[in-house]
Amino acid sequence: MNTLYTFGCSFTQYHWPTWANIVAYDLKMKHKNYGQVGMGNFGIANRILEVNERIGVDADDMLMVLWSSWDREDRLKQKQWRGEGSVFSNDEIYGTKWLRRFYDDSDKVMKNVFWIHSVNKLYGNKLNWQGSGFDYYRNDTFFEETPAGLNQDAQDLIKTYGHLMPEVYHWLNAENRNSFYHMADSHPDVEKHLQLVKDVVYPSLGKTLKKETIELFTEVQKSFEDAKSFFNKPDDEPQLSIKFLKRKWPEVYKMLDRSDLHLADGTNPIGID
């Protein structure tokens, strides 16, 4: 059976099915989801490289990537990539002192451009689909000492290197409402993921989603929406989502491919025993 390899951040691997799971289900493909919560583009590119150079991708396999936001620094801890999200929202590792000393828009621009371009240069012909969960160059900063827009140095660099960026779909409305209309979380829910696949991913592949797939994931969405009272502890929502899915939709839960989640469970994270 051919394999679908998907890469990205929490928009690709989350506590409920994402576009990646929907595509794998619809195409009836074996699925290896290398998406990881909090992952940046440097980490995503490294994972794509790992899969291509180490595991090897067959001609009939499929590779898809949803690039992440640009303000992330990816690091490995012990045996796994750790997704820490934006440097601006992680005081435990970074914080004001670190940001003052090491953060610069230019650094962000060069690293993201370099790694996204490298993946396209190396594996562009193998990428069946790529999109971006955020606008390129978007500044996620909430750091009061950094202006909201990119500084002049970074803008100058974009003039020189911006042309290297592939033209992709930018999922700009991914987070514009609460997940399932009631959660204290704005990650795109199943409805939004289904919409992305239907309106963006599949048309670019010349495919149409099966009726059965639409029905299944629409039902999953609806059951999450209806279970508002179940999700009454906002802090526990990720765990509750998993619990809910496992109980209510065991076959969908299995699709999340937890053996390859590379989350805190520490399971064989970069593929060697």
Add this chain to the structure above:
Amino acid sequence: MGRLFTFGCSFTYYAWPTWANIAAVDKNCEFYNFGMAGIGNVGISQRILEADCKFNFTKDDKIMIMWTSWTREDKIIGYDYEAGGSIFGKYPTAWLKNNFHYADIIVKNSNAIIATNQMYKDLILWQGAAFKNDFMEVGNTEFSSFKDYDKEFYNSLIKMYDVKMPKYEFIGFEESGNKFSFDCLNDSHPDILDHLSIVNKIIPLKQKTKDITVELYNEVKQTLTLKKCTRMEKAQKIITNIVNSNYKDTFAKAYSYEALSSRIT
């Protein structure tokens, strides 16, 4: 041969001509040195792409790379790379205790080197590593070796990447760190004579190149000794003056540094 592009850390671009400059003099071709003091291997990879963007590599161009220590983390501040060197000199111990892991540097360095080789393999004339031991800059004994419980994992990681890693020579430049450059300077970087001995092993040099390099070395050493110069700042001015005045057609032509900020639109 078309143009020559060289990449690496301070062992490639420094206050005096390095192996890269000597190679350029020998090849007598258009030459661009993207070496940068303190840069790491991820930064070196990024600089190769930068050069490609700025100069639009052709099949006739050649690239030479001197990879550096693995324990560096590259940052661009403003218009250029920060010459930070090892992360052990950059981050405090408390931060390192929580955030430094060998897996991080093994994966990032391996991927950067492999990606560069996949992208530019046809243009790479030569590549080597300045350090015999990739992790030698650790310095801080607390982090100087793999912890027992991780040793097996880290070694497996290195072995795993080794399949795709290019096979290159370890130059061992760090050995020159045991002496004063030009026998007088308060600096332990390899001097011109050390570089000549290295580049002579990399590519067969013309006798003319060897002669003029030794001549330059002698002139620099003699001047520094006469002026009792021990400080780098003063030495750099003296050396630049010698190169620009007396080696106009050779080293002066191949002496410039390519900054990130140069040639941007």
